[in-house]
Amino acid sequence: MAPQDGGFLKTAKDLTAGTAGGIAQVLVGQPFDIVKVRMQTAPKGTYTGMLHCAGGILKNEGPLAFYKGTVSPLLGIGVCVSIQFGVLEYTKRFFAERNIKNGIGGADGLALGPGQLVAAGVAAGVANGFASGPVEHIRIRLQIQSTGNKIYSGPLDAIKKIYSSHGIAGIYKGQAVTFLREAMGYGVYFLTYEKLVQREMRMKGIKREQISPVNSVLYGAAAGYALWAVIYPVDMIKSRMQTDGFSPTTGQKYKSTLDCVRVVWRTEGIGAFTRGLGPTLIRSPFANGATFLGFELASRLMS
Template identity: 30%
Template sequence: MSADFWAGYISGAVGILIGNPLDLIKVRLQARDAISAPTTSTFVRQFESKSSLITGTAAPVVGYGALNALLFVSYNRSEAAFNSALGLSPNLWTTWFAGAIGGLATWIVSAPTELIKCRAQLASPPVSSWIIARDVLRREGVRGLYFGGVVTALRDSIGYGFYFWSYELSSKWVESRRQDSAFTQDATKVLLCGGLAGIVTWASIFPLDLIKTRVQTQAFGPAAAPLLESYGAQPGRLGAIEITSKTYREEGLRVFFRGLTVCSIRAFFVNAVQWAAYEWIMLELGHGRGKDKQAA
C-alpha cells in the first residue's frame, strides 16, 4: 500500500474519534424538523450517557478511514495527472479539481457510511451501527445503503474541492512568511491550515449536508424510529429535491444553516488534528511536504 493510503486511513480514523461528540449534536440539529429551537438542557441531553459520546462511531471509524485513504490517494494521483497532462506546475485550480475528483471517488464508501452513522445517531432507543446496516440490507439490499447517494456525491465533490484548495491556499500564505519547513517548527502551521480548511469546507456545503441528512434519515422502520417524525411512515420516501422544497416551505432559509456553528467548531479541531496526523505520517514514511506527492 502507498504511504498516502496509510496516512489517510489513520488520520481519518483519528478524526472520527475526536469529532464524534460534536458531530452527534450537528446531525441531531439538522434532523430536527418541526421541533422547537434547542435550549441548553437540550444540548445536555444530547449526551445522556457515556456511551452517547461514541454513538454511531463504528461505521465511520471503519468506513471513514477507508474513505480518507481513498480521498488522499485519488487527490494526489489526480493532481499529478492534471499537471502532467496540461504541462502545468501545481496551482490552486488543479488542486480544486483534483480534490473534487477525490471527493467523488469517496462516494462508494461515504454514502453507506453516512447513512448508517446518521441513523445510529438519531435512533431512540440506541441501536448499533451493525444492527442498522443489517436491517437495511435485509429490507432493501445493497441499494438501500446508497439511498441519498446522489446528494452525498455532490456534497463530497464540492466540499473536498474546497478542502484541498483552502488547505493549499492557507499553507502557501503561511509558508511565504517563513523559511523553516521542518515539521517540528511547522506543526502550528499545519494545525492552523488544517483547521481553516475544515471550516471553509463545511461552510461551502452545509446546506447540502443538511439535505443529505434529512434524505437519509427519513423514517424507514422500527429499527430507526423515531428519526424524522414529521416525514412519518410515508409510502415512498422523498428525494433530495422534494426534501429541499419541503424544508424551505416549512422552515425557511435559515434552517439550511442550522448546526453550522457546532459543525465549524468541530471541523476546526478535527481537521487540524487530521492534517497534522497525515503530514506527520507522510514525513515518517519519507514523503513529507515538498517531496513528490506520488507516494510510493
C-alpha cells in the first residue's frame, strides 16, 4: 500500500527540499571534485599528490577551472539529490505506516529499524542512478579536458556529440558500476544520518525540526564519510569507465567493469583504488553537511 500521509504535496516538498540540498552540495564541493577526478583518471605518476594536482590546475587553467563543468552538475545534481530525498522520504513513510499497523516503532511509527533505513537508502540510490549516471558522465568528460585540448564546448555540446556517435548507450556509459555505487553508498549514507538524528531526538526528547542546523551539518558530514568509506574504490572504477574511449578505435582501454578492475589492479596496484581520496575526504564534510543542511532548512521553510 502506498503511503497516504502527505500524498502528492508531501512528495513535492521533499523533491523541492532535495533540490536545495543538491545545489548546496555542488556549490560547496565542485572544486574538490575536479581534483579528485583528475587524480583518479590521470596516468600513474602524473601527480605527486592533491596539492600538486590543484596547483597545476590553478597555474595552467586559472581559478575558474575548479568550476569547470559546473552547469551540468548544478542542474543535474539538483535533480539527482531531489530524486534521492523524494524516494527516501516516500519509502520511509511506507515503512512507518507498516510499523504502525504492526504496532512497532512508537506511536508515530517513525522509529525505523536499520534494515528499513538501508532499504530506503538503496531504493533512493538506485532511483538516483538513472539520473546521476549521465550527469556525472558528462561532468567528468568536461572536467578532464585541458584548456588547449577541448573536445566539448559545454554540457549540451558533449551530449550532442556523444549521442550522435554512440547513441543512448554512450550517454549511459559506466551505468552498471554507477548503480552499484549508488545502491551501496546511499544505503550506508542515509542509515548513518537517520540513526544520528534518531539518537538525538530520543536522547533530548525533541522533534526532528528542533535539531539545530549545526548538528544537521555534523550528521551530514559523518554520513558523507561513511559513504566514501564504502564506495571509494567503486567510484574510482566508475570514473575510469566514464573517461574511457567508446570503442577500440577511439582509445577504449577496458572491455567491461570487471576488466577495468583487473587491468587497474595488474598495471597500477592497489594504490590506484584510493588515488584522489585526499580531496574527497576534505570535500566530504563540507559538501554533505551542506546537502543535509539545505534539505532540512528547506523542509522546515515549507512546513
